[in-house]
Amino acid sequence: MSDECHVCLLGLIFLSSLLTGISGVKVTNVFISSGENVRLSCNNALHDLKSTTWFYNRFRDSAAVELIYLGIKKKDTESHERLSLGSDCSLNIRNISKEDYGSYTCRQYVNGDQKQGPDAHVYLHILHVSSSQTEISAGRSVTLFCQLYSFAEVSCDDRIRSERIELFWVNQAGVKLTRSDSRYQILSSSDHCIITLNTTLLNEDHNREWRCEVTQRDQVKSSVTYTVKSSGEKQAHQSVMEEFLLDVQL
Structure with missing residues (x-):
């Protein structure tokens, strides 16, 4: 094969890689x-x-x-x-x-x-969020798990680095929660695309929202909101109603 044909062949291969990407x-x-x-x-x-x-x-x-x-x-x-x-x-x-x-x-x-x-x-x-607790009430510790399920062509760690993907938690005001906030314990595991949020619930946390977001190259791609429904609040409401009904019956 002539040198000119070699040059043409290399040129076609290079052009094909540009059009289809490195992986083809x-x-x-x-x-x-x-x-x-x-x-x-x-x-x-x-x-x-x-x-x-x-x-x-x-x-x-x-x-x-x-x-x-x-x-x-x-x-x-x-x-x-x-x-x-x-x-x-x-x-x-x-x-x-x-x-x-x-x-x-x-x-x-x-x-x-x-x-x-x-x-x-x-x-x-x-993007999926789950909780460690089924019964949630003030004074109890709760852990929220946020996980990104992805096609396993490469490891999650490699994907996060190459695609600049980030998982993080934000509060109701949209403020990103960080490890410096003493109320929250935040742990990320890049090899499994999981970020956890652990906190002890307060009375005022009833109906509070925490949101997990995933970004790619600093652009929000998806988010999931977890709303706290305190079982303690529900039980207290039921007790009041039971006392009221008892008084009515008497």
């Missing part, structure tokens, strides 16, 4: 909190539902699962009832749960078997 695959990242609805775009030229197939992978090495095959929903998937196909071939998922995180791929075909353009890849990241 262009990926769209979507962040959403559990309980919400989401729309995943196909990003291909055809708006023909019968040409569209959607695949799902939760883990990098797991086998792909067909969610939609040539415009028809597969009935043997866990999320079957919550899926629908948009008129633009987007995949709509209702009432997102933390188990829905992963990699979604849209592939389109022409004349049944000829692939139309490159696949559209979407990584769906789910």
Whole structure:
């Protein structure tokens, strides 16, 4: 092969890497909190539902699962009832749960078997908050867990560094809570994409909101709000009502 052909070949390889990215695959990242609805775009030229197939992978090495095959929903998937196909071939998922995180791929075909353009890849990241306590009352300690569930192509630690992703807690006023505040104990675990908030509840914390946010390159991508409902307040209210009813009966 001549030197000129070598130069041309190297030029094509370099151009291809610029267009598709270092990994060879262009990926769209979507962040959403559990309980919400989401729309995943196909990003291909055809708006023909019968040409569209959607695949799902939760883990990098797991086998792909067909969610939609040539415009028809597969009935043997866990999320079957919550899926629908948009008129633009987007995949709509209702009432997102933390188990829905992963990699979604849209592939389109022409004349049944000829692939139309490159696949559209979407990584769906789910933000979820849970509590260590089921009974919450003033004077008791509570720990809130905020976790970002992400497709395991790389470790969470690597993703946080490369994508500049940050998890943090804010109060009702939108002020970021820090470790310097003696009332809160905040612990982050980057390798698992978890940040915890521990505090001892006060009487005035009833109906108080704490919000966990995820940012990418300093832009808020999603958030989840946890509202404290003190069981002590509820029990006290019930006791007052019981005394009132007793007085009425007497």
